[in-house]
Amino acid sequence: MTYARARPERTRVRLFPQSPMAGQSRLERVELFPRRGEVRPGPEDDRMYVAEAPGKRPYGGDSGRLRFPPYGGAVLAPARPGPDGHFDHLAPGDPGFRQVHLYGCARMALDVWEAYLDRRIPWHFERDFAKLEVLALWDWANAHMGYGYLEAGAYQLDDGGLADYALDFDIVAHEVGHAIMMSFASSFGSPRRTDEYGAFHEASADWAALVASLHFDQAVVDLLEMTRGDLDGINQLTRFAELNAHWQIRVTNNAFTMWDFTAGWKSEHDLALPLIAALYDAFVQVYKTILVRSGAIPPALFDLSEAAEITPGLRGAVSAGFARWYARRPQAFYDALIDAREIAARMLIGLWRIADPGEFSFARLPELLGAVDRRDFGGELYPIVRGCLGRRGIGFVPPGPRLRPDGEDGHAHSVRTAMPD
Structure with missing residues (x-):
């Protein structure tokens, strides 16, 4: 027995x-x-x-x-x-x-x-x-x-x-x-850390929170019901740390690119914005790719949603298309979002394991993500990730100089990294 x-x-x-x-x-x-x-x-x-x-x-x-x-x-x-x-x-x-x-x-x-x-x-x-x-x-x-x-x-x-x-x-x-x-990364309190790693730290912390938030099961259902499966617009995932119905600390799918920082930057939170957005772009593309492969949406709707990134006037047709297909198979959209969440978690962990605080740069980020993708996903995701990084200038547009020292809002050289004697 x-x-x-x-x-x-x-x-x-x-x-x-x-x-x-x-x-x-x-x-x-x-x-x-x-x-x-x-x-x-x-x-x-x-x-x-x-x-x-x-x-x-x-x-x-x-x-x-x-x-x-x-x-x-x-x-x-x-x-x-x-x-x-x-x-x-x-x-x-x-x-x-x-x-x-x-x-x-x-x-x-x-x-x-x-x-x-x-x-x-x-x-x-x-x-x-x-x-x-x-x-x-x-x-x-x-x-x-x-x-x-x-x-x-x-x-x-x-x-x-x-x-x-x-x-x-x-x-x-x-x-x-x-x-x-x-x-x-054993970098706490250590001067051996690049400024760009500080921005990577901020972007990673946002994404650690986003992945964790997708473990609220009812909230995931509510997200899909409110968006009808269309995650390209403003939604609960893209509004980070809401202060009221219209104001939040950050927008995950923001419009910032590395070109916005060629003259310099003041805060690692600001420099993180293009990376936060590029990762969201890739996350949604992976989600939509899973939807296409499962037959939950047609390839034409995927293509239309991508075209709408360049031609905003197409957004209405995209939203209508997602609403129509979501109504047919809502469970498939839920499953695709959970699968995309799991992929994002594995990619983040892979990056955290190999990112060297003393050597990190945005220029090397595509190479690091490619290494994680080859090891964990057989190279399948790199075209998506590389394209999303490239559209934000990550990998070939270096940031300008830091225009002010790290302060209380940073994590590299402030009271946040002070240690007892």
Whole structure:
């Protein structure tokens, strides 16, 4: 006689897949990796602990002195699990919901990438700290990952709304993405790192967040229903870190190219924009290629959608065509999007493994992506990827000089990369 082994019950939380400021997001119940009962009040588990510290200023220089975890100031009462050991009983406005949401975003992002790698991802700060300190702050319009900590702020917008980064999965998963990359490249606090690698770091963190966001199952269904499968326009994937219904921190399918930076650039966030967009272009092309191969759309619709990139007047016909074909086989569109997500994850991991912080340049990026493609996909994806990079000037239009030193918003030489003595 054989006995089926019961699947361990994982800890449940409820998260917004998008910032609630976007006006479209709804809470989705997700299961995190820690088993029910393993997440203690805080929340706290074996990898991280969370607290809400309303009066705290962000870590960094304070009267000429750098500060690091643990934070010893006043914090709000810890969020506690319900009688069943889960945290999904809390709703927006409840005491503790903000801590739970911040924890859930950070933990889910980590879980997604550990599942892809099939291993534990070590923190880059484990020499000094066993766990990541995750703090929810107030009156600070930013979020950052540093040595042993992740902090997310909140601030009042001019229109009266509250931009709460602790409730924004994109932002929190982006910061966790930085930590994941740091576990691949031992470059934290090291001067041996090119400026262009800093931009690559930013683009990769955005894409780490985007891939993780596609693990919200209901949000994926909602995305396809709202777009009718046409992902070329503005949608939930292309709006990164929404601050209200019309304003966001970045647009994934932005119009920037390397030609925009030939005279120079000021921020690695800016220089990352052409790469973020080129990767989105390639992602959507792979998605549409899968749709064609499965018979979900005809090749003519694929060609029309590509022509619309040059002739925007064709967009209406493209949208109508996608709506018509999506109505016939919505499951095929869902499957294609999940397949494209998995391909994007494998390509990112391949890049992170071989990108050398001290040697990286955008000029070498097509070569690096080609190497990953040959090893993992038999060279099948390179024509798509190379074409999308080329249209953005990546690989043959070098950026101009950096026009200002790296500051607080950067990751190479700032308080974000400061380490204890």
